Structure formats: structure tokens, C-alpha cells
Amino acid sequence: MAIHSNSKTKNKRNFTYCFLNICKENRINNKTNQIIMEAEINLTPERIKEVFKVLESKGMIYFSESGFYVPEGSGWKLLFGRGPVKEEIKAFTSEKLKLKDEKCLKITKEEKIDxxxxxxxxDKGAKDLSTEFKNELRKGKMVNVIIEVDGIKDTIIAFGSADLKLKDDKSISIRRDDKIDDSTVAILxxxxxxxxxxxxxxxxxEKDKQVKIILEIY
Structure with missing residues (x-):
């Protein structure tokens, strides 16, 4: 986790406020409370890491790529996020590509082309995406699909769905309609x-140039 030492005072106060609230709600012991109070006075990157380590060891905070979570009666609640959840896929161009379909975009591990x-x-099919990314897709959130070759980019906007299967280990597809098969990662x-x-x-x-595909969920 990267914490910048030049964070603004407002951000420092937000961190400290979150820590103190967690501590009050969970009735932490005096030693942990002392660490938190010291953090309020001198909130350095090292101090933040120390506080997070203590909170995590007590099951009072959980980290994931999407943010920091605290426990509630019904499950884990997002305390604050850390930006979009991303997947990066590397693939290659081909002089045999047709690029004619108006309703779908597809990436494949194979060399078969439609x-x-x-x-x-x-290097990935739908099945190979991380569990966290799959979970976010199934919440129906917006997905940005960024395609880049030699610095030339284009971005497609699509949406996840609770009905996604994500079982195909050879292909990933993004559809303009709402049809879903094992390779579909986003629709509409x-x-x-x-x-x-x-x-x-x-x-x-062009032949054998690397294609970078980034899937971002906000």
C-alpha cells in the first residue's frame, strides 16, 4: 500500500477520524488506543502502516484491491476506496483480423479468429480474472475497456451483470446486447x-504487436 508523505492535512484528519471511530466501536485496548492517538499527532506513512497492522490483526479492518473495509452486523462495509478495480490482459495483433462485428468485441488465447x-x-480468459474482479462485475457496475496498441487507445463502456458465468478459460467477450455466454465479462x-x-x-x-487491454470497474 503506497502512502505519500506529502498528503494534505485534510487527508490526514480523515485517516485519523476513521481510525478513532473504528477504535471506539470495537472497544480496543489501551495499547492500541495509544498507537491511534499518537498517529493523530504525528501521522507519518510508517505510523499509518503500524495502525493498519494492529487493526487488521484484531479483525477490525480488511484490505482488498478496491479499498478498506470494516465489519458490520450484515457483513463488511467499505470504509474508503483505493480507486478502480482493474484487470490487465496482454494479447497480440494479427493481420488476419476482420473487425466486422457490430455487436461484440472478443479477445482469445487461441489464434482462431471470427x-x-x-x-x-x-494471457487470460474470463475464468482467469480475479475473484474480486468477478464479484464486482456481478454487481452490474460500469466497466471501462481500454484497448491500446503502440500508444493508440480507444475506450469502450459496458456493464457487468449478476448473470455473468465467467467460465470460459480461452476467451473474453464484451457484448453490445445483453446476451451472455461463458466468455462474456460485460454487456450493453x-x-x-x-x-x-x-x-x-x-x-x-498489423502483425504480432502487443495489445494491452485494461478492464476497470468503478
Whole structure:
């Protein structure tokens, strides 16, 4: 976890406020309370890490890629987030790509190509996404799909769904409609592969260039 020492006073107060509230609600012992109170006076990156370590050891806070959580009667509550949940996929271009499908975009580990395929020899299929990312997808949140080749980028907007299966270990697809199969990671996208920027499509049709695909959930 990266904590910048030049954080503004307001951010420091927010950290301390969160810590103190957790401590009050969980009736921590005097030693932990002393650490927290010292943090309020001198909130350095090292002190923050020390406080987090104590809180985590007592089951009073939980870390994930998406943020910091505290326990409630009904489960874990997000205390504050750490930005979007991301997955990065690496794949390759191909001079054989068609890029004709208006309703779908597909990444595949294989070299088989259909009208929706925009990258091959990928390092992940839908099944390979992290458990946390899959859970966030199934909450129906907005997904940004960023495709980049040689610095040329385009972004597709789509949405997750509670009905996603995420079982395909060879392909990932983003659909413009709401049809779902084992490879689908997002639906109701604003574009299909045919609608990508022309400049990017030209790059995708070159031979064996690396494609970086980033999936972001906010």
C-alpha cells in the first residue's frame, strides 16, 4: 500500500477520524488506543502502516484491491476506496483480423479468429480474472475497456451483470446486447469491434504487436 508523505492535512484528519471511530466501536485496548492517538499527532506513512497492522490483526479492518473495509452486523462495509478495480490482459495483433462485428468485441488465447476478434494469444480468459474482479462485475457496475496498441487507445463502456458465468478459460467477450455466454465479462457496451477508432483498427491488423487491454470497474 503506497502512502505519500506529502498528503494534505485534510487527508490526514480523515485517516485519523476513521481510525478513532473504528477504535471506539470495537472497544480496543489501551495499547492500541495509544498507537491511534499518537498517529493523530504525528501521522507519518510508517505510523499509518503500524495502525493498519494492529487493526487488521484484531479483525477490525480488511484490505482488498478496491479499498478498506470494516465489519458490520450484515457483513463488511467499505470504509474508503483505493480507486478502480482493474484487470490487465496482454494479447497480440494479427493481420488476419476482420473487425466486422457490430455487436461484440472478443479477445482469445487461441489464434482462431471470427468477426468480433480484436486480439489473439491473450494471457487470460474470463475464468482467469480475479475473484474480486468477478464479484464486482456481478454487481452490474460500469466497466471501462481500454484497448491500446503502440500508444493508440480507444475506450469502450459496458456493464457487468449478476448473470455473468465467467467460465470460459480461452476467451473474453464484451457484448453490445445483453446476451451472455461463458466468455462474456460485460454487456450493453456502447460499441462493437467494428466501431473502434480507425487508427486503432489499422494497428490491430498489423502483425504480432502487443495489445494491452485494461478492464476497470468503478
Amino acid at each position: 468477426d468480433s476478434t480484436f486480439a489473439i494469444k491473450a 457496451s456502447n460499441r462493437g469491434v467494428k466501431d473502434l477508432k480507425e487508427e486503432l483498427k489499422k494497428k490491430l491488423k
